Amino acid sequence: MNEHLKPVYLEEKLDEIRADGHQDYRSKAVPTWCPGCGYYSMSEGFTMALNRLGIEPENTVVVSGIGCASRFPFFVNTYGFHTLHGRTLPVATGVKQANDALTVVAVGGDGDAFAIGGGHIPHAARRNVDITYLVFDNGIYGLTKGQASPTSALGFTTPTTPYDNCDQPLNPLMMLLSYKASWVGQAYAGRPHHLADMIAEAMAHRGFSYLHILSPCVTFDKTDMTYANLDVGVRDLTDDHDRTDLMAAVAQAEAKEAPALGVFFEETRPTLADAMAETIRRSGGQAA
Amino acid sequence: MKKNGNGTDIQIAICGSAGDGTIAAGDILKRAMSLQGYKVIAFDLYPAEIRGFGKCISRVRISSDQTYSLKPQSDILISLNDPHAIPHVGEVRDYGAVIYEDMPIARVPEGGHISAHVRPAQIPYGLSIRYISEQATSSARSRNIVVLGYLAGLLAIERDGFHQTIQEKFKTKAKAIAEQNIKAFDAGYNLARGVFRLDTVAIRPPRHAKSGGDAVMMTGNGAVVRAFLDAGIETYFGYPITPATSIMERLTVEMPKTGGRVLQTEDEISAIAATIGAGYAGARAATATSGPGLALMAEMLGLGVMAEVPSVIVVSQRGGPSTGLPTKTEQSDLNMAVFGGAGDAQRIVLAPTNVEGCYKCAGKAFEIAEKFQTPVIVLLDLYLSNRYETVIPPKRNPFAPKPQKALAALGGNGPYKRFAAKPDHISPRAIPGEEGRMHTVTGLEHNELGRPSDLPEVHMAMSHKRHEKLKGALKLRDLTLCKRFGDDGPVDVGILGWGSTFGEILEAMYAAQEEGIRCSAMKVVMLSPLPRDKVAAFCDDCREVLVPELNYEGQFASLISGELGRPVTRLSQVTGAPMRVEEILQEVRQLSAKARPKRRRKKQDMGDERASEAGLP
Numbered sequence: 001m002n003e004h005l006k007p008v009y010l011e012e013k014l015d016e017i018r019a020d021g022h023q024d025y026r027s028k029a030v031p032t033w034c035p036g037c038g039y040y041s042m043s044e045g046f047t048m049a050l051n052r053l054g055i056e057p058e059n060t061v062v063v064s065g066i067g068c069a070s071r072f073p074f075f076v077n078t079y080g081f082h083t084l085h086g087r088t089l090p091v092a093t094g095v096k097q098a099n100d101a102l103t104v105v106a107v108g109g110d111g112d113a114f115a116i117g118g119g120h121i122p123h124a125a126r127r128n129v130d131i132t133y134l135v136f137d138n139g140i141y142g143l144t145k146g147q148a149s150p151t152s153a154l155g156f157t158t159p160t161t162p163y164d165n166c167d168q169p170l171n172p173l174m175m176l177l178s179y180k181a182s183w184v185g186q187a188y189a190g191r192p193h194h195l196a197d198m199i200a201e202a203m204a205h206r207g208f209s210y211l212h213i214l215s216p217c218v219t220f221d222k223t224d225m226t227y228a229n230l231d232v233g234v235r236d237l238t239d240d241h242d243r244t245d246l247m248a249a250v251a252q253a254e255a256k257e258a259p260a261l262g263v264f265f266e267e268t269r270p271t272l273a274d275a276m277a278e279t280i281r282r283s284g285g286q287a288a
Numbered sequence: 289m290k291k292n293g294n295g296t297d298i299q300i301a302i303c304g305s306a307g308d309g310t311i312a313a314g315d316i317l318k319r320a321m322s323l324q325g326y327k328v329i330a331f332d333l334y335p336a337e338i339r340g341f342g343k344c345i346s347r348v349r350i351s352s353d354q355t356y357s358l359k360p361q362s363d364i365l366i367s368l369n370d371p372h373a374i375p376h377v378g379e380v381r382d383y384g385a386v387i388y389e390d391m392p393i394a395r396v397p398e399g400g401h402i403s404a405h406v407r408p409a410q411i412p413y414g415l416s417i418r419y420i421s422e423q424a425t426s427s428a429r430s431r432n433i434v435v436l437g438y439l440a441g442l443l444a445i446e447r448d449g450f451h452q453t454i455q456e457k458f459k460t461k462a463k464a465i466a467e468q469n470i471k472a473f474d475a476g477y478n479l480a481r482g483v484f485r486l487d488t489v490a491i492r493p494p495r496h497a498k499s500g501g502d503a504v505m506m507t508g509n510g511a512v513v514r515a516f517l518d519a520g521i522e523t524y525f526g527y528p529i530t531p532a533t534s535i536m537e538r539l540t541v542e543m544p545k546t547g548g549r550v551l552q553t554e555d556e557i558s559a560i561a562a563t564i565g566a567g568y569a570g571a572r573a574a575t576a577t578s579g580p581g582l583a584l585m586a587e588m589l590g591l592g593v594m595a596e597v598p599s600v601i602v603v604s605q606r607g608g609p610s611t612g613l614p615t616k617t618e619q620s621d622l623n624m625a626v627f628g629g630a631g632d633a634q635r636i637v638l639a640p641t642n643v644e645g646c647y648k649c650a651g652k653a654f655e656i657a658e659k660f661q662t663p664v665i666v667l668l669d670l671y672l673s674n675r676y677e678t679v680i681p682p683k684r685n686p687f688a689p690k691p692q693k694a695l696a697a698l699g700g701n702g703p704y705k706r707f708a709a710k711p712d713h714i715s716p717r718a719i720p721g722e723e724g725r726m727h728t729v730t731g732l733e734h735n736e737l738g739r740p741s742d743l744p745e746v747h748m749a750m751s752h753k754r755h756e757k758l759k760g761a762l763k764l765r766d767l768t769l770c771k772r773f774g775d776d777g778p779v780d781v782g783i784l785g786w787g788s789t790f791g792e793i794l795e796a797m798y799a800a801q802e803e804g805i806r807c808s809a810m811k812v813v814m815l816s817p818l819p820r821d822k823v824a825a826f827c828d829d830c831r832e833v834l835v836p837e838l839n840y841e842g843q844f845a846s847l848i849s850g851e852l853g854r855p856v857t858r859l860s861q862v863t864g865a866p867m868r869v870e871e872i873l874q875e876v877r878q879l880s881a882k883a884r885p886k887r888r889r890k891k892q893d894m895g896d897e898r899a900s901e902a903g904l905p
Contacts, residue, residue, distance in 0.1 A: 080726075082729070087561045279549075285544045286546075
């Protein structure tokens, strides 16, 4: 029988959710996002991933920038650092350099990541800092009420592009692949269970993992990156996609009109911590 | 310098073109002299370009008693490049010497040879520097070492110390290189023993020969590095910028030896961001930069203040604004260090005045940053960063290690109040990894839990907390916040100074005292929060207050006169070079005359000090 046809009893469902344990990772603060915002899937997916991986909340640090997505640390029960616009990655790098034992997750939106903070991404990627970077791309500046972002589509009309956006949007996945990020994937807020799987896989990766999450802004974008458009637009990466093949990943990333969901690229190489350990060894010192 | 009998006090200037080995020669000279127990202060001027024909000057002051700055006049000038050295002939005192090449390899245009510029009262010593170098080493590359040997011979200084220093200097190179340079040195030395003696420049045996072994030559930047290591720095982030780069370079060598981590970031924004990130995670973390880098860091400093995260930022100022004069000194970033950034972001700013001070301030900065949970800026300038002084390192590590916080029993079941109100305004600070104390810190205004809040009462209370907690820094016992020198009690002229210029100020003050002017000087090390009461008490003792500093408007003078509401006399200049003692002294003389217009005349008329006092209005 199709599971959707089974009756769902509220009490049973609540018990099931409580027993699962992922709600322990939620904070008492009530999220400030609009109803229907894609970011709810992010917080749900993140808590589910932490729960599944069995990471203690006290050993987790969520670092964020500024924007709707960056309010995220307040809504999870871990250590959090809500920093400055665009500076998520360097702060996260500092946290990780100070203490390898911490699980560090950097969170931001598309403006935070690719406009003001774009200069930091290649360096976090090339150093292979062992952090997970979750970028929530809604193609818009939500917190300042709907201006165009670096990922806004051509022809998109916003308060700062009243005669339509004439700037070519960036292709974040292509950027990350060319920076040699050691794990690159894409997920969609409209598929929360897949999103949770992808967050868990990104966090399990040792090295710099980048997860691009398509996440509609239900308040300021009624025409472009909507649930309706994305639901029919997205596709799954086929089973035969070779995630160790960079060029295959680039080809998938280039086909932006039908965004692919899944792991584009993955490789194992020494992390920043490994490089530090090697430097310490060469200097004749011992790790602290 | 305080006058103290027949000590040695000479200054040597070596001038050449980039690539002549000018700075290297000065380096060997100061190390060799320090090794023999002399006090040494040295400062090099060099161009912003690595190659080409820019001017390099290395000045070394060698003395048996403590001195505080370079002398306005040198005793000996050595020219390795006449076009560059000719303008400096005038800085050689009467009966001082000028040493130069007397066999140029190419035709010299009219007036192009330094011998035509040596003044009648100066003593010329010409030698065939290039020829001697070629004879001794088959190469002209050791010209700088030949003149060094010649200098040592002329002054009859023991050559062992030089040999040892040359060995040390070239120890990483092939063995033959050190040997060749020693040959070059000896060739110059022997030649000088055969020429007529220079008995107008005397160097006497060092008085404190015993301390010679303990004393080390150190630059301000070197002292910062040493302090960071002694204080147990765990991680450092930096981006290359003159004149702070040498801090990162030295730390990159030393820190890994004790398990420390250094990361060269992509810009200064990342450097401070990562420093604050590491500070948040509980590590002793620091960065160093210059003015342009501090400008980029301004927003992050505000985050450090708001989120109450400790961090240490060393700023070595250079000429500005913008890219400015990257290899020249200036004190024009005071305003930015103290006030720069958005909002009411008061932070702690320490400005050491000498190399020893760099050590103390940089090491203590960690403790202070941790105690007050805030960024601490240690403000140097190029003159202080790069000048050498002999210092005697402390026998015992003077810096407290990072407190190892024990996990206290959790109080109650409520959420952790990271920004809880406390009588001293310093809240408990849990670091990631501590169970049950999860919280989020933010650059947004926040309540005691760290959650965003823009309620008026919250913003008022938290602003109050962030400002009031810093007042505790004024009660620090183990760091000199400000200090008075010279005459006690009421004086005619008080010189108020900060940073590297204080060396010249002290020299000028002692010289003024010699002339019978009642004066004293105060250095202010803590620029923010300002030790207002002590500075005010000092100013109240002075009829005239003089504030010499190396910036155009007199930024410290503005800070003081604004804070105390009293006028001060500014002595501001932006030559890119340290201030000259003579200029400060001249200003002191004028202010002294203004303070006591009748004093000298009365004194002559009556010969009675009390009468002159009585004659004052």
